[in-house]
Amino acid sequence: MAVPTAASLREPGGYRAPAVTGLADLLDRQVRSRPRARALVVTGDRLELSxxxxxxxxxxxxxxxxxxxxxxxxxxxxxxxxxxxxxxxxxxxxxxxxxxxxxxxxxxxxxxxxxxxxxxxxxxxxxxxxxxxxxxxxxxxxxxxxxxxxxxxxxxxxxxxxxxxxxxxxxxxxxxxxxxxxxxxxxxxxxxxxxxHDNIAASVRGICATYELGPGDATVAVMPFFHSHGLFATLLASLAGGGCVLLPADGRFTAHTFWDDVRAVAATWFTAVPAVHEILLDRSERDYPGPQAAPLKFVRSSSAPLNTATQRALERTFGAPLLSAYGMTETSHQATSEPLPQHGLLKNASVGRPTGLALRVVDEQGHTCPPGVEGEVWVHGPTVARGYLAGPAETARSFTDGWFRTGDLGALDEDGHLCLTGRIKNLIHRGGEKISPEYVEDILAGYPGVVEAAVFALPDATYGQRVGAAVVVRTDEPVGSAEILRYCQGRLAAFEVPDRLEVVAALPHTAKGGLDRQAVDALFAR
Structure with missing residues (x-):
C-alpha cells in the first residue's frame, strides 16, 4: 500500500497544507504574512498574543x-x-x-x-x-x-x-x-x-489537511499538551495553520467555563476524549449557549472509543458533525480520521481512513486480512517513530520493517474505513472465547442512563476468566444492574454478557482522560 505524499494532502476544494519542516519553523509563515494575527489567548483575563x-x-x-x-x-x-x-x-x-x-x-x-x-x-x-x-x-x-x-x-x-x-x-x-x-x-x-522534526511536520500537515485548518479557525485547549492528542491536534496544527488557541485559566480544562471560552475566542472546532464529550453532553442543557453563540464547524474525538449513541447525541445537541479520529504517540498522534462532511461519508463505528500514512490489518500469521476480517492494525509512513529509546526489546516487538504494530484490533471495510474492535492485551479469555471489553463497553454505554462503562476480567477456576463490568449512571436515572444486564442479553452473545455488574459513582481515568484500566482492575477485578 502506497504512503500518501505531501502533494496528496491537497483537498478537492483546493486547500493546501502548511509547508512546515518541523517545530523550529512552525510559526515562520504566519510571522511573515500575518504578524499581528492572534496566535494565543491566555490566562483568565484572556490576553492575546500575536x-x-x-x-x-x-x-x-x-x-x-x-x-x-x-x-x-x-x-x-x-x-x-x-x-x-x-x-x-x-x-x-x-x-x-x-x-x-x-x-x-x-x-x-x-x-x-x-x-x-x-x-x-x-x-x-x-x-x-x-x-x-x-x-x-x-x-x-x-x-x-x-x-x-x-x-x-x-x-x-x-x-x-x-x-x-x-x-x-x-x-x-x-x-x-x-x-x-x-x-x-x-x-x-x-x-x-x-x-x-520530519515526523512532526508530516503529522501537522496531515491534521491540517484533514480538517482544512486555516487562519479563520480557533479552538480551546481541552487536552493536556504533554500528550500527543493535545500537543499535535490542538496546539501545533492550529499554529501551523495560522489559527488561534485559547489556553484556559490555570492551563486546565474546566467544564463550567468551557463554553464561555468557546465564545471568547469564537472557536470553530475543538477536540477531546470521549469522557470530556460525555461531561459536556451531560451539562449541555444548562451550559450550552446554542449554535448562534458557538457556531462550531466540527467537533473531534480521539484517544479512546466513542460509542455511536453518544456521537449522534452530541451532533444533535451541538449542531455540528462529530469526527472520530485514531492515533497514538508512536504515530505522532493522528493515523486515521473521518473526513469533513463535504469530503466523504461518515460511517457508524468507523474512525475513518488513513491520513498521511499506510495502514493494513494483519492476522496472527502476519498475512494481510481481507476486508471485514479482524486483525491487528499496522501502520507505516512519515509520522511513525523509529522505535523506543533505550528499549531494544520493546522496539523489536512493536516495529517490523518500518511498520508499527499498534496492538489494536480492527477491520477495514471495502472503502478503506477502519473499525476498531479492541486492544489485544485487553482481551478477556473465557474458556475458548476471546471477548473484547471495548465492544461490551460500547453495548453497555448504549443503555439509556449509562454515562460510562468499564469491562474487565474476573479470575475463574473453571473458565480462566469471566466478564466483569462497572457502570456509571446519570444521577436522575433510577437504573439498576438487573435492567442493564437484561438489555445486554438481547445484544451480546451469552459468553459476552457480564457475569457481575456494579453501578458505581465514578470510574478512574488517566491524565489524558482515557479509562485507566490498571486502576479499574485494582478497584473492581477481585
Missing part, C-alpha cells in the same frame, strides 16, 4: 537556553500546564536545537526524577504552579508576562546544568530529533518515543 510576539518570546528563550550552556542535541524536560510558558518553552527549545520532553505536571517527584534520568535531560523548564518535587538543581523556572497593552516578556532563571549524559536515551538522539514523548505507565515502564 504570532510576531510569540515568535519573539520563543527566540528570546532560545537565546537564554544557549547562553546558559545548552547545546544542539541536548535534552530538556518541560513541566507546564497548558499555559503560555509551555508554548514558549517548547518553541524556544526547538529553535535552540534542543530535544524537548513534555512531562505531566502532576508526576510525583520520584517518577519525575526517573524520567529525567532515563532521558538524560540536562535541565527541566518549569512553569508557574508546577510543583518543584524531585527536580533538584536542574529545575529552571520559566515565566511569561503579558499585558493588555500587548507587551510580552519572558524570564528564565537558568540554574545549574546537569553534566552531559551520553548513556541511555541521550546516546541515541539523531540530528533531526525534536521531541521525546513518554507513553502512559509507571516510572519503570514508561516508554520513550523519539519524534523527529
Amino acid at each position: 504570532y510576531r510576539a510569540l515568535a519573539a518570546l520563543a527566540d528570546d528563550v532560545a537565546g537564554r537556553l544557549v547562553g546558559a550552556g545548552l547545546r544542539r542535541g541536548d535534552a530538556v524536560g518541560l513541566r507546564c500546564a497548558n499555559t503560555a510558558e509551555f508554548v514558549v518553552g517548547l518553541l524556544g527549545a526547538a529553535r535552540a536545537g534542543l530535544v524537548v520532553a513534555p512531562l505531566d505536571p502532576a508526576l510525583p517527584g520520584s517518577q519525575l526524577s526517573d524520567r529525567l534520568d532515563a532521558l538524560g535531560a540536562r535541565a527541566l523548564l518549569v512553569g508557574p504552579g508546577a510543583p518543584p518535587a524531585g527536580a533538584g538543581a536542574s529545575a529552571w523556572p520559566l515565566r511569561v508576562d503579558l499585558s493588555r497593552a500587548g507587551t510580552a516578556t519572558a524570564s528564565l532563571d537558568a540554574g545549574t546544568l546537569v553534566a552531559p549524559q551520553l548513556r541511555g536515551a541521550a546516546s541515541e538522539f539523531g540530528d533531526r530529533d525534536a521531541l521525546v514523548l513518554l507513553t502512559a505507565g509507571t516510572s519503570d515502564r514508561a516508554r520513550m518515543v523519539p519524534l523527529t
Whole structure:
C-alpha cells in the first residue's frame, strides 16, 4: 500500500497544507504574512498574543537556553500546564536545537526524577504552579508576562546544568530529533518515543489537511499538551495553520467555563476524549449557549472509543458533525480520521481512513486480512517513530520493517474505513472465547442512563476468566444492574454478557482522560 505524499494532502476544494519542516519553523509563515494575527489567548483575563510576539518570546528563550550552556542535541524536560510558558518553552527549545520532553505536571517527584534520568535531560523548564518535587538543581523556572497593552516578556532563571549524559536515551538522539514523548505507565515502564522534526511536520500537515485548518479557525485547549492528542491536534496544527488557541485559566480544562471560552475566542472546532464529550453532553442543557453563540464547524474525538449513541447525541445537541479520529504517540498522534462532511461519508463505528500514512490489518500469521476480517492494525509512513529509546526489546516487538504494530484490533471495510474492535492485551479469555471489553463497553454505554462503562476480567477456576463490568449512571436515572444486564442479553452473545455488574459513582481515568484500566482492575477485578 502506497504512503500518501505531501502533494496528496491537497483537498478537492483546493486547500493546501502548511509547508512546515518541523517545530523550529512552525510559526515562520504566519510571522511573515500575518504578524499581528492572534496566535494565543491566555490566562483568565484572556490576553492575546500575536504570532510576531510569540515568535519573539520563543527566540528570546532560545537565546537564554544557549547562553546558559545548552547545546544542539541536548535534552530538556518541560513541566507546564497548558499555559503560555509551555508554548514558549517548547518553541524556544526547538529553535535552540534542543530535544524537548513534555512531562505531566502532576508526576510525583520520584517518577519525575526517573524520567529525567532515563532521558538524560540536562535541565527541566518549569512553569508557574508546577510543583518543584524531585527536580533538584536542574529545575529552571520559566515565566511569561503579558499585558493588555500587548507587551510580552519572558524570564528564565537558568540554574545549574546537569553534566552531559551520553548513556541511555541521550546516546541515541539523531540530528533531526525534536521531541521525546513518554507513553502512559509507571516510572519503570514508561516508554520513550523519539519524534523527529520530519515526523512532526508530516503529522501537522496531515491534521491540517484533514480538517482544512486555516487562519479563520480557533479552538480551546481541552487536552493536556504533554500528550500527543493535545500537543499535535490542538496546539501545533492550529499554529501551523495560522489559527488561534485559547489556553484556559490555570492551563486546565474546566467544564463550567468551557463554553464561555468557546465564545471568547469564537472557536470553530475543538477536540477531546470521549469522557470530556460525555461531561459536556451531560451539562449541555444548562451550559450550552446554542449554535448562534458557538457556531462550531466540527467537533473531534480521539484517544479512546466513542460509542455511536453518544456521537449522534452530541451532533444533535451541538449542531455540528462529530469526527472520530485514531492515533497514538508512536504515530505522532493522528493515523486515521473521518473526513469533513463535504469530503466523504461518515460511517457508524468507523474512525475513518488513513491520513498521511499506510495502514493494513494483519492476522496472527502476519498475512494481510481481507476486508471485514479482524486483525491487528499496522501502520507505516512519515509520522511513525523509529522505535523506543533505550528499549531494544520493546522496539523489536512493536516495529517490523518500518511498520508499527499498534496492538489494536480492527477491520477495514471495502472503502478503506477502519473499525476498531479492541486492544489485544485487553482481551478477556473465557474458556475458548476471546471477548473484547471495548465492544461490551460500547453495548453497555448504549443503555439509556449509562454515562460510562468499564469491562474487565474476573479470575475463574473453571473458565480462566469471566466478564466483569462497572457502570456509571446519570444521577436522575433510577437504573439498576438487573435492567442493564437484561438489555445486554438481547445484544451480546451469552459468553459476552457480564457475569457481575456494579453501578458505581465514578470510574478512574488517566491524565489524558482515557479509562485507566490498571486502576479499574485494582478497584473492581477481585
